[in-house]
Amino acid sequence: MDIMEKLTILADSAKYDASCSSSGSTRTNGKFGNTAYSGICHSFSSDGRCISLLKILLTNICIFDCKYCINRNSNNVKRAIFTPEEICQITINFYKRNYIEGLFLSSGIIKSPDYTMELMIKTIELLRHKYHFGGYIHAKAIPGCSEYQLKKLGSLVDRLSANIELPSNESLKLLAPNKEESKVSKIMNYVKVNQNKNFTPAGQSTQMIIGASLETDLDIMNKSENSYHDYKLKRVFYSAYIPVNQDKNLPILKMPPLKRENRLYQADWLLRFYNFKVSDLLDKNHPNFNVLVDPKCSWALNHLNEFPKEVNSCTYNELLKIPGIGVTSAKRIITSRKFFKLNFNDLKKMGVVLKRAQYFITCNGKYNLNATLLSSSFIEKNLFLDDAEKEIGYGKQLSLFN
Amino acid sequence: MENNYPYLTNQVYIYDNDFISLLSLIKTLLKNKIRPYKIEGKEYNPSLFENIINIKVENNSNILRELKNIFGKENMQIIYYVYSSCENNKELVIYYYLLNYFKFKDNLIRMRNLRCVSEALRIKEKVAREAHKFKGFLRFKELKSESLYAEINPDNDILFILAKHFQKRLKEFNWVIKDVNRKTYAIYFSQKLYFANEEKINLKNVEFSKEEESYEDMWKEFYNIIGITLRKNDRCRMNFMPKKYWQYLIEMEDER
Numbered sequence A: 001m002d003i004m005e006k007l008t009i010l011a012d013s014a015k016y017d018a019s020c021s022s023s024g025s026t027r028t029n030g031k032f033g034n035t036a037y038s039g040i041c042h043s044f045s046s047d048g049r050c051i052s053l054l055k056i057l058l059t060n061i062c063i064f065d066c067k068y069c070i071n072r073n074s075n076n077v078k079r080a081i082f083t084p085e086e087i088c089q090i091t092i093n094f095y096k097r098n099y100i101e102g103l104f105l106s107s108g109i110i111k112s113p114d115y116t117m118e119l120m121i122k123t124i125e126l127l128r129h130k131y132h133f134g135g136y137i138h139a140k141a142i143p144g145c146s147e148y149q150l151k152k153l154g155s156l157v158d159r160l161s162a163n164i165e166l167p168s169n170e171s172l173k174l175l176a177p178n179k180e181e182s183k184v185s186k187i188m189n190y191v192k193v194n195q196n197k198n199f200t201p202a203g204q205s206t207q208m209i210i211g212a213s214l215e216t217d218l219d220i221m222n223k224s225e226n227s228y229h230d231y232k233l234k235r236v237f238y239s240a241y242i243p244v245n246q247d248k249n250l251p252i253l254k255m256p257p258l259k260r261e262n263r264l265y266q267a268d269w270l271l272r273f274y275n276f277k278v279s280d281l282l283d284k285n286h287p288n289f290n291v292l293v294d295p296k297c298s299w300a301l302n303h304l305n306e307f308p309k310e311v312n313s314c315t316y317n318e319l320l321k322i323p324g325i326g327v328t329s330a331k332r333i334i335t336s337r338k339f340f341k342l343n344f345n346d347l348k349k350m351g352v353v354l355k356r357a358q359y360f361i362t363c364n365g366k367y368n369l370n371a372t373l374l375s376s377s378f379i380e381k382n383l384f385l386d387d388a389e390k391e392i393g394y395g396k397q398l399s400l401f402n
Numbered sequence B: 001m002e003n004n005y006p007y008l009t010n011q012v013y014i015y016d017n018d019f020i021s022l023l024s025l026i027k028t029l030l031k032n033k034i035r036p037y038k039i040e041g042k043e044y045n046p047s048l049f050e051n052i053i054n055i056k057v058e059n060n061s062n063i064l065r066e067l068k069n070i071f072g073k074e075n076m077q078i079i080y081y082v083y084s085s086c087e088n089n090k091e092l093v094i095y096y097y098l099l100n101y102f103k104f105k106d107n108l109i110r111m112r113n114l115r116c117v118s119e120a121l122r123i124k125e126k127v128a129r130e131a132h133k134f135k136g137f138l139r140f141k142e143l144k145s146e147s148l149y150a151e152i153n154p155d156n157d158i159l160f161i162l163a164k165h166f167q168k169r170l171k172e173f174n175w176v177i178k179d180v181n182r183k184t185y186a187i188y189f190s191q192k193l194y195f196a197n198e199e200k201i202n203l204k205n206v207e208f209s210k211e212e213e214s215y216e217d218m219w220k221e222f223y224n225i226i227g228i229t230l231r232k233n234d235r236c237r238m239n240f241m242p243k244k245y246w247q248y249l250i251e252m253e254d255e256r
């Protein structure tokens, strides 16, 4: 099988992993290549996702039989395996032409977790030591491998992670019967405890599949919140379930639940940068996000009695919770208002989206609208009309994520 | 834009189309408390009512260091980015930015209610955004000599910023980046970085290495495969990667 055919098979079987981020590392020690702390997107695929890394599997041969996975053992698909040298050649030649920031290597499980990890280590060792490659490498650890292997691989890569895949143990049993939650958490814990500038400098991330199992948004967000806390994750990726197989335990979907995925990403963003807690956003009586309004607006509409806020005096935390004000504009407001009183025009210059924010703020005591308009049904209608026009802010929010 | 200097509405000051000579001119203007109506490059065609004023500018090769000591590194970087932009009034924005520095010192950068500050920062962010995009979208091709060659067509003059980026990244290679619109080149050869104009360069008859085509094919194949059909979203892709970048993107060849 020639290298082109292998690439076709092993990129195709790797594409369902949502992560392609190349951020969080400042590697400068390679003779060839370095990393950019903020990450760089080199292209965008037809589905609008950032392409930053050469995302491939070492092999799509797999002894496991996860129901949702294209590579599962019981599927009759063409199988391939890269040699370490082949992976090095593609990575290096793509990198020097500036197609990519580096490599994202994952693998099906061939023979055993240990055996698979050994092959991955060999590949990345070759890349780092023979070719002196200093670009970004993200590797997926194989659950069930030895601690020694984690240690070795972690010292070679920028990011080492394991996927939670399904938000509860029951779903895991149902859809990924060979996988054990404890083996995944063992990896995540190992990375957390050992992470430093020489061991997975860019930390770890994880992924959950959305909509293949029955969990609510509340279940999923709780899982995320706990994982951020327990494992100091850099990111949780949410991957709308793409139906590739048929199985009695899988839902029947025509389209992946993309809107839902988007809401989860927005909420995740609120957890990480806006000091929200899951309990602010969802509860037992409202376990799922409103598909029509984004989570932050939704929260504000449910707390209208706390608004409007005076931008010249409210706290940073209060600024963050105002729809239309982001982290950057909130910071700018805080530093600027020490020197002068802000008016609506100044807010615009700082990047505040007045169209959204105007309902929730006053500037020097002035409210931009007729005060009687501060009613949730009016705002909701207007914000919703806004959103409908630009497809619920889909593209814009996502741009922040990569 | 706020200051109290005498102001004649038709005085145009000319500089030599490079950063150093602009800084030297502005320094002279500030020193002599002259408020220019316009500052323009030397190809400028004055209108009937405008007067080109020639003033004696002291040329000082250390001016960069000198100004850095006065204005600080961050402000100098902002000014450089503004200078690299394709904005019409960039020279005046720089002039007023520096002028206001004397009043507000290191707080200036936070005074976004001043127009020169909000303009300078807006332009700087615009240039930085374009440079960041090109750090990803630039494509090298491998020549027979094993050197790498790339062409770009940015709106702003970001060649220097890009060259600095690749100097760190591809330090063991030889490479050339050509800004097609400005006909300028960044050349990195034997670990040294040079900049040159078209006259000094002969790039006729370049041949690509024999591997070049097969890696381009692999990249195109990878690109086509990695998109998930059920998630297809042209609008989103267009947001992140507008058509103006496609010209040199190998993977977009078939869709151009």
Ligand code: SF4
Binding pocket: A062, A063, A064, A065, A066, A069, A070, A071, A072, A073, A107, A108, A109
């Ligand atoms: S372990 Fe499961 S998810 Fe991973 S490749 Fe094998 S079948 Fe697919």
